[in-house]
Amino acid sequence: MANTWGYGAMTNHLGDIQNSKSIFIIGASPAVNHPVGFRHFLKAKENNGAKLIVVDPRYTRTAAKADYYASIRPGTDIPFMYGMMNIIFENGWEDTKFINDRVYGMDEIRKEASKWTPEVVADVCGVSEDLLYEITKVFATNKPGCVVWAMGLTQHTIGSSNTRIASILQLVTGNMGKSGGGCNILRGHDNVQGASDMANAPDSLPGYYAKNETTWKYFAKMWKVDYEWLQGNFVKPEWMFKPGFTLARWWAGSLNGKDGNDAIENAGDSLKALFVIGNGITSTAQQVKVQEGLDALELLVLADPFVNEAGIITNKKDNVYLLPATSQFENSGTVVATNRSGQWRSKISNAMYESKPDHEILFELAKRLGFYDELTRTIRDENGNIEWPEAATREIASIVKSIGLTGWTPERLKRHQEHWDKFDEKTLLGKPGTPVEGEYYGLPWPCWTQNHPGSPILYDIDTPVVRGGMGFRNRFGLEHNGVSQLAAKGSAPVDGAINDGYPEITKANIEAVLGITLTDEEREKMGASWATDDSGIIAEKCMQKGIAPYGNARARAVVWTFVDQIPLHREPIHSPRQDLVEKYPSFEDKPNHYRVHTQYKSLQLSKNFSKEFPINLVTARLVNMSGAGMETRASKYLARLTPEMFADIHPELAKQHLLNDGDMIWIHSPEGTKIKVKARIVPSVQPDMIFLPFHFTGVMQGVDMSGNFPEGTKPYAIGESANTVTNYGYDIVTQIPETKGGLCRIEKA
Known part of the structure; x- marks a missing residue:
């Protein structure tokens, strides 16, 4: 049993954000979750004139630094990004050559995007048409641009589709494989x-x-x-x-x-x-x-x-x-x-x-x-x-x-650790005349051989393979529906022996693809494919020819093995818009989903949850806390900043419930669970929404269980867990929980 809340590998790196001209953050708040790394975003604004765009249901500390901010309804990331693509295609802002040479299935994306006009997006997402257009134009016309996300994008029943649509946006704009571009997926914890x-x-x-x-x-x-x-x-x-x-x-x-x-x-x-x-x-x-x-x-x-x-x-x-x-x-x-x-x-x-x-x-x-x-x-x-x-x-x-x-x-x-100060923070490259000259800090994978410098930017064909360049991986066959899955001519990493697409390298095809002849000894030692070649010969031969061992293919906008072959909007299982549930229903229930029968449409359509639970529920982090809070709540200094569990409530919602700042409230979920927390009245959440930090536990539905701590181990702060009231819902591919889109109701305690 394991999971790491998988939401994709970062294609670029934090320092590279300083090379961006536009930064599109959706489902993340690096000012809070990655405060040290956030300095790269601020440097991009200050030194490179980058435009910072933040899309988030809640006005966060990151949003406070944004040039453009849009508050969308939780769970509507796909409509928002399709709306951006609709405008991009309408205005001819897409990178046609990149799409034609390096992408498969973009016609299907165009077709779906055409349905998401600014008017439709405004209704579903709750943003103005003018703001959607302005954000799109700024992002599409200020290149290179990067997309940044974290768990705010992934923790939904359609989390996998969310991450796919964000990546597709970068394929549409041609920002993938570029310095200052790519998808910067911010990992939440160390390692x-x-x-x-x-x-x-x-x-x-x-x-x-x-x-x-x-x-x-x-x-x-x-x-x-x-x-x-x-x-x-x-x-x-x-x-x-x-x-x-x-x-x-x-x-x-x-x-x-x-x-x-x-x-x-x-x-x-x-x-x-x-x-x-x-x-x-x-x-x-x-x-x-x-x-x-x-x-x-x-x-x-x-x-x-x-x-x-x-x-x-x-x-x-x-x-x-x-x-x-x-x-x-x-x-x-x-x-x-x-x-x-x-x-x-x-x-x-x-x-x-x-x-x-x-x-x-x-x-x-x-x-x-x-x-x-x-x-x-x-x-x-x-x-x-x-x-x-x-x-x-x-x-x-x-x-x-x-x-x-x-x-x-x-x-x-170890050598990189010893000389960490000798790397350039914007490129990660070791400085000339130092023991780490020509290597990238930490040898970012793929690092194909013991002489390879690492790959700071994935899918970069403007850099030789031996210096970290590569195309998209050939992972899903050579063709689909009669269309080649290999990249077009001229779309191979520079300085290589091959100038177009090529398959992943195996023992069976290496001589034909690379144009070499193996010795009998090499054939005897070599594994069946680049991924299982313990001799390392395939990788070494590929480096000699400037070829990435995993091939050079097209990025898939269409994934024919998924339930939704292209990303589609589906309303959260517990949606405040019953009219949209009927138009954009969830998936069919999935039996044996990581060994567990998982409900989708059967639960979503079982009742109109919004009648009894009309308030959107969102969870996120606090800058002084981490994860479940075991370590940080054990620090009296960090715990003093937020000594008790709370809920952020908009003044209008507080007024409806006759609440004053500091009043205790009960929050009820559709699961029949409840928590008792203190109300913090702030304008940073929308009037139909409450926010909960997820770092507390020790109290369960009003019952203090801290007496179970061994003597001397009780942390300085305990409280109800936000996840006692987060709703049932799990991603259709990864089974990540839907903690960023749910419903609740509140009452004064």
Whole structure:
């Protein structure tokens, strides 16, 4: 069970934003969530004359710095961006050559965009036609322009479509693969990108390798274990290839379809034990269900430097174990930044008291489960001693070819750490005459070989492959509906041996595609494809020819394997506009969605929720807090800034309910849950909306559970969780929860 709230890899990097002429932020507030990184946005405005555009339901601190701000109704990002495209196509502002040479399926996008006239967008999104036109013109005519998003775009039932439409906007404008352009998806926590890369998602192996027989056998070979032994650890052989539960809905596995809960597909059994390591599951949606799921477990183990509050909100009285884990300062190894850069961190303190590093805890668990020798086989020296973390870093570099981690040796990453001040912040390039000359900071992946400098900007064909350039990946075949999926002539990275599109490189085609002849020894050593070639020969041969190993294809605007082949607007399951629900209904229910039956249309159409719950509910972060708040609420200085849970309410809405600033209110959700919080009356939210920060827990529906904290561990601030009242709803592809679009009602306590 895992999830990292996946919302895409950043194509460019924070420093590169300084090269932008327009910055379009939708579903993010970097001034609050990434305050240090936000200086790059301000530098772009000050030094490059960049126009800052912010689209958000709530007037945020980021919006306060914007040149243009639009408040849209939650869950209407797709109509807004289609509305932009409608205007772009009408005025001929699209990049026709880029589209013709490097994109597949744009005609379908044009057709859908034609439906979203400014008048229709104004009705659905709640913005004026004039503002939509002004924002579109500024973004489309000030290039390069970048698009920035985070969880405000992804945490919807249509979150995957939201991220696709934002990327398509960049394809329409030709901003992809350009310095100052691209899609800058801001990761929310330290090493989220690294966790995603290392398969903290339930449907893939490390490096996003698919769970199929070919890749499992490749990993078995690289891990030096027997494939049949590996498969024998699953309840049945076929379960080796199935996705697991997600972080969002692990609790459904524990509840096992009982008492009206969604049915599960879990080999006929329920989830009995949960081992949580470094994850604040109290920041996920449906906290009452999380509590019920925790209560139903036979075993709960929580490994964390602070008390993980999953152990506080549960009513379980036995078999709950808190394992003290060390912090990052007592460990060394790599993390991966939001821009795909690897960063080495050095241990600065030994473990205190009885705490242990994460890897030692997992090693001990492996011993008890009987596969410690297999787990550590590749990270031992000739004397049998564990080499940590250097050997683990080398193992990752040797295996993960799929995203190009071959160049991430511990020696290179340590050298970058030592000389971090010798890189240019706008380009990431190591300065001349220094030990890191010609390399990009953190060797952003793909870093194809141990001599490759890293790739600071994805899909850049104006840069040679050996310097970080590449086209779009050839991932979905050579043609679809009779149309070539390879890029057009003249659309290959410069200085390469091939000037047009080409397929991903395999052992079978490398000689024909690259125009080379392999030796018998090379053929013997070479893996079947660039992604499973442990010899590294394919990547080396490709670098010699200036060819990206993964091919050079067209970006897909049409995804024929998805329910919605192009992004379509679908109203949130709990929508305030019942008239639009009938016009833009949600998906058909999805059985066995990451092992859990997931409701969409059946729930959405079961009643008009807006009659009883007329208020939009949005959640987001506070600048002084992080995630579930376990660490930050344990700081008396940070907790003093926001010592209690609250709800932001517009003065007009407060007046309707006879509320004064500081009054206590009950917030009720369509799930039958409620929280009691203090009202903070501010004009930054719309009159039909309330805002909740999601960093609090310890109080559940008015019941103070802080007595469950072990003596001396209670944080300085506790409170109701916003996610007790966030609504049911999960993305159709990733199952990320719909916390950014829901309904509620309020009453004075």
